[in-house]
Amino acid sequence: MGKLSGKAALVTGSSRGIGRATAIRLAREGALVAVHCSKHREAADETVATIEKEGGRAFAVQAELGVAGDVHALFLGLEQGLKERTGSTTLDILVNNAGVMGGVAPEDLTPAAFDRLIAVNAKAPYFIVQRALSLIPDGGRIINISSGLTRVANPQEIAYAMTKGAVDQLTLHFAKHLGPRRITVNSVGPGITDNGSAIFDNPEAVEQMSSYSVFGRVGEASDVGDVVAFLAGPDGRWITGSYLDASGGTLLG
Numbered sequence: 001m002g003k004l005s006g007k008a009a010l011v012t013g014s015s016r017g018i019g020r021a022t023a024i025r026l027a028r029e030g031a032l033v034a035v036h037c038s039k040h041r042e043a044a045d046e047t048v049a050t051i052e053k054e055g056g057r058a059f060a061v062q063a064e065l066g067v068a069g070d071v072h073a074l075f076l077g078l079e080q081g082l083k084e085r086t087g088s089t090t091l092d093i094l095v096n097n098a099g100v101m102g103g104v105a106p107e108d109l110t111p112a113a114f115d116r117l118i119a120v121n122a123k124a125p126y127f128i129v130q131r132a133l134s135l136i137p138d139g140g141r142i143i144n145i146s147s148g149l150t151r152v153a154n155p156q157e158i159a160y161a162m163t164k165g166a167v168d169q170l171t172l173h174f175a176k177h178l179g180p181r182r183i184t185v186n187s188v189g190p191g192i193t194d195n196g197s198a199i200f201d202n203p204e205a206v207e208q209m210s211s212y213s214v215f216g217r218v219g220e221a222s223d224v225g226d227v228v229a230f231l232a233g234p235d236g237r238w239i240t241g242s243y244l245d246a247s248g249g250t251l252l253g
């Protein structure tokens with residue numbers, strides 16, 4: 001029996017990248033996983049198929065975050081999927097992973113692009129946590145995916161880093177709020193992690209990015225997913241309100 005047998009998890013943005021690796025790992029531990037996506041439904045279905053092929057259980061939920069009614073749409077699909085498979089809407093593990101990056105010079109960022117970053121990366125996780133609280137039982141887990149850019153400066157990503165700073169505050173304060181219910185709330189901060197996007201097919205770019213980690217390589221999505229699985233499991237019970245650096249030592253300078 002896996003460490004998460006009998007548990008139900010939602011991983012936002014798990015159609016690809018870190019979210020997908022996290023969903024696969026949680027399912028390997030025995031959790032039923034809601035695989036969430038925005039636009040790429042076929043990619044979410046692929047994650048579900050991968051999990052099922054390994055003997056795990058998962059279902060897809062599609063809802064764009066950062067738009068009016070986003071959290072409501074997400075939870076309609078989530079609750080229906082859980083109820084059909086477990087007979088209840090209990091959600092033991094919430095992973096707020098979905099996010100968008102900026103990649104724009106500070107001089108060029110528009111107010112609309114700024115608002116979108118805030119809406120997807122910071123506002124949506126807040127209201128997802130708020131909505132999930134009635135579904136998460138005592139002893140549950142909330143894991144928010146932050147970024148090493150809350151600790152290292154990158155002027156192309158000021159607004160993005162601001163949103164991840166907000167995620168860390170969400171972690172800190174909800175951890176205190178939910179302590180009496182033994183719900184742990186933590187941030188995991190990846191460094192540069194291969195999410196399958198085109199840049200990771202460019203050897204020169206990969207060599208340059210690898211130099212940031214003390215291990216001399218870029219992160220694999222599973223490097224981060226494994227850290228999330230640790231926090232989600234019983235061994236993570238005494239950690240709350242923390243920022244876990246999952247950057248392969250990038251922050252060591």
Ligand code: NDP
Pocket residue numbers: 012013014015016017018019036037038039040041043063064065066097098099100101120145146147148189190191192193194195196
């Ligand atoms: P990807 O870009 O590979 O995937 C993003 C995921 O989020 C997809 O599943 C996507 O769904 C979903 N998503 C994006 N926008 C929305 C939206 N508006 N509404 C709902 N879902 C959305 O992400 P990564 O794996 O690279 O990153 C995952 C998390 O890790 C993010 O929070 C990111 O900020 C953080 N991170 C990543 C790092 C990296 O180097 N990769 C480094 C540090 C932090 P769909 O497929 O449908 O578009």
